[in-house]
Amino acid sequence: MEYHSGGSGSPGDHHHHHHGSSDSQRRKKRYHRHTANQIQRLEAMFKECPHPDEKQRLQLSRELALAPRQIKFWFQNRRTQMKAQHERADNCQLRAENDKIRCENIAIREALKNVICPSCGGPPINDDCYFDEQKLRIENAQLKEELDRVSSIAAKYIGRPISQLPPVTPIHISSLDLSMGSFGGHGMGGGPSLDLDLLPGSSSTMQNVPYQPPCLTEMEKSVMSDIATNAMDELVRLLQTDDPLWMKSNTDGRDVLNLDTYDRMFPKANNRLKNPNIRTEASRDSGVVIMNGLTLVEMFMDANKWMELFPTIVAMAKTIEVIASGMMGGHSGSLQLMYEELQVLSPLVPIREFYFLRYCQQIEQGLWAIVDVSYDFPHDNQFAPQFRCHRLPSGCFIQDMPNGYSKVTWIEHLEIEDKNPVHRLYRNVIYSSAAFGAERFLTTLQRMCERLACLMVSANSTGNLSGVIPSPEGKRSMMKLAQRMVTNFCASISASASHRWTTLSALNEIGVRVTVRKSTDPGQPNGVVLSAATTIWLPLPPQTVFNFFKDERKRSQWDVLSNGNAVQEVAHIANGAHPGNCISVLRAYNTSQNNMLILQESCVDSSGSLVVYCPVDLTAINMAMNGEDPSCIPLLPSGFTITSDGNQNDSNNNNIQSGGGGNGDGASTSSNTNIGNKSSGGSLITVAFQIMVSSLPSAKLNMESVATVNGLIGETVQHIKAALNCPSS
Incomplete structure (x- = not known):
């Protein structure tokens, strides 16, 4: 023209x-x-x-x-x-x-x-197809349509037909799941579309860090040492200074950081970029832990033990490089570059990723400080998180006390840049720092140390059923099995760089999220596993909901798989002073499956609670009870997580202070009994199931298994609401 x-x-x-x-x-x-x-x-x-x-x-x-x-x-x-x-x-x-x-x-x-075939170690066989041929045909037809559409646009703009463009070599779709999501997200014309990435291996073995930094130069290491030393100075001041740096919140008695005072004390922190999307989360808490200081320090400096201590919070941790090892074989002066993923147990809250330096120093006899501070690589991460998290100097003091206890004072201090808004159900919990804050770390640490203490003591504390588990080894073996079950359950919910969720149905306001992975762990059934989860809100205090799930007499009211049959507890191991912290073996009164038992662990502290269960056959349970190594018993756990919704318009909220109330003289379990005193608040419940799609190496993921798990969650949610007299909208 x-x-x-x-x-x-x-x-x-x-x-x-x-x-x-x-x-x-x-x-x-x-x-x-x-x-x-x-x-x-x-x-x-x-x-x-x-x-x-x-x-x-x-x-x-x-x-x-x-x-x-x-x-x-x-x-x-x-x-x-x-x-x-x-x-x-x-x-x-x-x-x-x-x-x-x-x-x-x-x-x-x-x-x-x-790619290597997990079962035989050889190269993959090309027809290793996990998806219905029908689905592939539909997908191919759709891709062809898409290509035609792009070709005609290209021809119009470029002025020559697309066939003259550089060729794109086709590959066999059968060897890959080319998920619908990567093609402009056009929905299917007719059949259902499933955007399910088939993930290699189960989450517990996924130790692949999204970005592996190149080998560090001496220059970088010396910069890291400087950053760590400065961070340690800041942490010590943050831990030792109270008013006016930390003030008590008048709604819940928690410590709140006064940002003006902080900026004056640490002027370099003014790089707050004045970005309106960046917000600060800061929290401090202290309490008594049933473990001596040196053991705690050793566990914190070992990435695997760090994960074991916080299975509900730390989805993954890895030491990338030890920059300095401690003096004289101890941990003082030890500096490591680490990577971790932190989670809230709901598919609605994205995981937080950190590359950080962890530096440990013994301040005096019986007192250690451990500081974490973000180290940001200027990398273009293909798994770029949906938001940027930067950890300002955070960490803890670990002070030895008599009788093998320690007093731990903990600080979490983060800058968060949200690109996507926080899901409204979790807004209160996340903005109040309850989700990733000091109190959650500390109460989890108290509960896990209590669990470890119970693991140490001999079998005489198993209560009136101690006769069922004959030996301390048997009890230890059962506790290891249950811990692996809880870890596996937590990993199946977190939405990390390697776990992408797909929303399936509008079952409730949130919909059910599903993800698929190929499981090859020795402690997991071999084959393709489908995980599905949803989160619901109930207008009841968390303690009420936890008690409901814990009560085996009420199990038939929510357990869709029990077919209304009652269950009976046949063995019980206490994991702590709170009766809610325990491992149970349940038998269902169901004649058709006499050899099937249910292994269940429940945990509760002031930051929330969990009930996780898994069918295990009788011979496996007997094996574990006799003290044999339980690591090859396959587990596919399901369960519930329960937390407060964070509604804080209640004057009793200062009861929710964690153990010891910050003055260090309370017993480590004092906080547990206070869970759920928020009379005005409700609870957030995540319901999660895992099902085996198929144990065949050539398993096909069909719509049937997806519909099954969707129906399972839908029905369970309806049952829970009905049993607790909550509106079922």
């Missing part, structure tokens, strides 16, 4: 010269470049309305002292120019997308060369 030049000026500045008449001279004089002011006014109008009608054109011509024709032609030219720009941009974008697909294709083919 050509430029019209009935007027002059931008764009184009074409001047038509009419030769040979005085008339033309006169007209030439009337041609002039538009003034900056006129162009500005025309551009503003164009932004508002690229196609002005006659009335608008006349008004502009009066305002700008231009002929109506000039106005008309200016708009025509501007529209043409705009269209050309768009076409150029689209063209570039298409080319970039084409390049990206080619690169991905090469990467995928390279990756496929390195």
Whole structure:
């Protein structure tokens, strides 16, 4: 389309010269470049309305002292120019997308060369197909449609047919799950679409860090040492200073950081970027823990033990490099670069990822300080998290006390940049620092140390059923089995870089999220496992809900799989002073499956509670009870997590202070009994199931198994609401 030049000026500045008449001279004089002011006014109008009608054109011509024709032609030219720009941009974008697909294709083919079959150690067999052929056919047809659509657009913009573009080599779809999500998200025309990534291995073996930093130079190590030393100085001051740096909240008695005082004390922290999307989470708490200081320090400095201590919070931890080892074989002066993923047990809360330095120092006899501070790599992470978390100096004092106890004072201090809004159900919990704060770490630590103490003592504390578990070894073996079950359960809920959730149905306001993985762990059934979870809100205090799930007499009211049959506890191991912390073996009165028992562990502290269970056959339970190594018993746990919804409009909330209330003289379990005193608040319940889709290596993930797990969750949620008299909307 050509430029019209009935007027002059931008764009184009074409001047038509009419030769040979005085008339033309006169007209030439009337041609002039538009003034900056006129162009500005025309551009503003164009932004508002690229196609002005006659009335608008006349008004502009009066305002700008231009002929109506000039106005008309200016708009025509501007529209043409705009269209050309768009076409150029689209063209570039298409080319970039084409390049990206080619690169991905090469990467995928390279990756496929390195895949090893988990069962035989050889290369993969090409027909290793986990998905219905039908689904693949539909998907192929859809991809063809998509390709045709892109081809016609490309042909229009590029001016030649797409076949002349650089070729994209096809690969066998059977060897990969090309999830629907990567193709512009166009839904299926007819059949159902499943965006399920098949994940290699089970979560417990997924020790792959999203970004593996290159080998560190001496220069970088010395920078890290400086950062760690400064962080330690800041942490010690934060731990030792009270008012005006930390103030008691008048709603719940928690310690709240006064940011003005903090900025004055630590001026370098003013790099708060003044970004309106960045918010600070700061919390401090202290309590008594039933474990001596040195053992705690050793566990904190070992990434695997760190995960074991916090199975409900730390989804993954790994030491990337030891930068300095401690002096004289101890841990004082030890500095490590670590990676971790922290979770809240709900598919609605994305995982938080940190690369951080952990530095340990013995301050004096019997007192250690451990500091964590973020170390941000300038990497372009392909799993870029949905938000950026930066840990400012955080950590704890560990002070030895008599009788093998320690007093632990803990600080969590984070800067969070949310790109996506926090899900409204979790807003209170996350903004109040309850989700990832000091109190949750400390109460979990108290509970886990109590559990470890119970593991140490001999079997005489198993209560009136101690006769069932004949030996301390048997009890220890059962506790190890239950701990693995809880860890596996927590890993199946977290939505990490390696676990992507797909929303399935509008069963409730949130929908059920599902994810699929191929399980190859020795302690897991071999095959394809489907995890599904949803979170619901109930207008009841957490303690009420926990008691309901704990009561085996009420189990038939919610357990869809029990077919209404009652269950009976046949063995019981106490994991702590609170009766809710225990491991049980339950037998269902169901004649058809006499050899099936249910292993269950429940845990409760002031930050929330869990009930996790798993069917285990009789011979496996007997094996564990006799003290044999339980690590090869396959587990596929399901269960519930229960936390307060964080509604804090109740004056009793200062009861929710964690053990010892911050003065260090309370017993480590004093907090547990206070869970759920929030009379006004409700509870957030996550319901999660895992099912074996198939144990065949050539398993197909069909809609049937997805529908099964969806139905299972839907029915369970309805049963829970009915049993607790909650509206079932």
